[in-house]
Amino acid sequence: MPVYDSRRAAGQRDAGLRRVGRITWRAAAAGLAAAAVAALAFAQHATAGASTPGTSTPGTSTPATSTPGTSTPGTSTHRSRHKHASIVIPARPPQPAAGSGSGQVTSGGS
Amino acid sequence: MTANAITEDSFEVWGTTAVLLVTSPLAAVPARRLAEHVLADVDLACSRFRPDSELTRLNEAGGEPMMISATFADLLSAALRAARLTGGDVDPTCGQALAGLGYDRDFAELRAGGATPLRLAGPAGAVPGWRRVRLDNGARRVRLEHGAQLDLGATAKAWAADTCAEQIARRTGCGVLVSLGGDVAVAGTPPPEGWQIRVADDHAAPPDAPGQTVTITSGGLATSSTTVRAWTVAGRPVHHIIDPATGEPASSCWRTVSVAAGTCTDANTASTAAIIRSAAAPAWLRDMGLPARLVRHDGTVETTAGWPGDEPGGGA
Numbered sequence: 001m002p003v004y005d006s007r008r009a010a011g012q013r014d015a016g017l018r019r020v021g022r023i024t025w026r027a028a029a030a031g032l033a034a035a036a037v038a039a040l041a042f043a044q045h046a047t048a049g050a051s052t053p054g055t056s057t058p059g060t061s062t063p064a065t066s067t068p069g070t071s072t073p074g075t076s077t078h079r080s081r082h083k084h085a086s087i088v089i090p091a092r093p094p095q096p097a098a099g100s101g102s103g104q105v106t107s108g109g110s
Numbered sequence: 111m112t113a114n115a116i117t118e119d120s121f122e123v124w125g126t127t128a129v130l131l132v133t134s135p136l137a138a139v140p141a142r143r144l145a146e147h148v149l150a151d152v153d154l155a156c157s158r159f160r161p162d163s164e165l166t167r168l169n170e171a172g173g174e175p176m177m178i179s180a181t182f183a184d185l186l187s188a189a190l191r192a193a194r195l196t197g198g199d200v201d202p203t204c205g206q207a208l209a210g211l212g213y214d215r216d217f218a219e220l221r222a223g224g225a226t227p228l229r230l231a232g233p234a235g236a237v238p239g240w241r242r243v244r245l246d247n248g249a250r251r252v253r254l255e256h257g258a259q260l261d262l263g264a265t266a267k268a269w270a271a272d273t274c275a276e277q278i279a280r281r282t283g284c285g286v287l288v289s290l291g292g293d294v295a296v297a298g299t300p301p302p303e304g305w306q307i308r309v310a311d312d313h314a315a316p317p318d319a320p321g322q323t324v325t326i327t328s329g330g331l332a333t334s335s336t337t338v339r340a341w342t343v344a345g346r347p348v349h350h351i352i353d354p355a356t357g358e359p360a361s362s363c364w365r366t367v368s369v370a371a372g373t374c375t376d377a378n379t380a381s382t383a384a385i386i387r388s389a390a391a392p393a394w395l396r397d398m399g400l401p402a403r404l405v406r407h408d409g410t411v412e413t414t415a416g417w418p419g420d421e422p423g424g425g426a
Contacts, residue, residue: 094417109334
C-alpha cells in the first residue's frame, strides 16, 4: 500500500516551482532581448525614413546616402556631408577679417 | 602660403556670377572644368526654365511617376531634407506660387518686364507641400501628387556650390572656395588667414558697400535677401522667397540674413527659413547653434551663436 510521503511531495513541489521560475525568468529575458532588437531596428528604420516626406508609404524617399551610383564623380562624398538629421553647425563660427586681402568674395542676395 | 597665392576665376552662370578661388595656380584650369561639368549637370536636372530639364518634365508629368538621374535624385533629396529640417518652411513645391507671380522665366527677362503674371489678385493659398513629393531614391523614381510643381531654387545653387568645392578639393588637392551668386562653399585646406567673405544685401555689391567682412575655414556661408531678386506685380513689390503657408512672398522683419553652417546647402536652408520665420528666427538659430547675421529693414543688425560683431562704421 503506497505511503504518502509529505516531505518528498514538498520537495517535488519546490523543485517544480524552481523550474517554473527558471522558465519564467528565461522567457522574460528573451522577451527583453527581442524588444531591444525590435527597438533598435525601429530606430534605424525611423532614422532612414526621416527624409521620407511625411509618409509611411513604403519605398518613398530614402536618405541621399543610399542612392546607388552617380554620373558625377565624387558625389558620394558630397552626400556624406548631407546625411545628418539636423542642420550642421560649422566647425568654427566666422571670424572677424583682419583686412580686405585678395581673394575676397561677397555673399549676398542674388 | 599667403593670400597672394590665391588664384581667382569668375564666369557667368544661371544669371549670376560664379567665383572660384583656389590656393594653387595649377588648380585653376581643372577647377573651372570640374565646376562647369557639375553646373551643367545641375542645370539639366533642375532648371525651371529649360523645357528639357528633368524638373520641367516632372512638373509636366501630371502626377505620373518618372525615372530620374542620380544628380536630380540628390538635388531632390537635398530639397526634401531642407523642408524636413525647417518644418516645411523651405518647401520645394512653391513652383506654382512663383509662376503665379510671373517668375516663370529667367529672372533677367522678368525684371525687364517680360513676364505676364498668371495671378494678379487674390490670395495664392498654401503651397501643396513637400509631402506631395514621392521620391524613391533607391529606385530613382519620383512622383508629384496633387498638382505640386517644384522649384529647387532654395537649395540647388547651394548644393551645386558644395558639390563643386568638394570635387575640386579632392581632385586638385588644394583649398578651394566656390561662390555661386553669393552661396559660398569651401573645401580642402584653407589659406592661413581663412577665406574672406564680405556679407552684404547683394552679392554683386562693391567691396565698399555696407556690410561686414568675416573669414571662414570650412563649410559654407549663404545669404538670403528680399532686396535683390525682387520685382513688381500689378504695382505690388514682390520677391522670390515664398512663405509656403500663404503661397505669397514672405513678409519678414529681416531684409537680409547670412548664416554659416557645415555646408552651403545647410547655410542656405537656414538663411531662407530665417527670412520666412521672421521675428522667431533668432531664437531658432540660437537653439541650433548656427552663427547668423540678420539685418532688419532699417539696417540694424542682430547676430547669433558666435557671429562676430560688426566693425565700427561697417553698416548693414
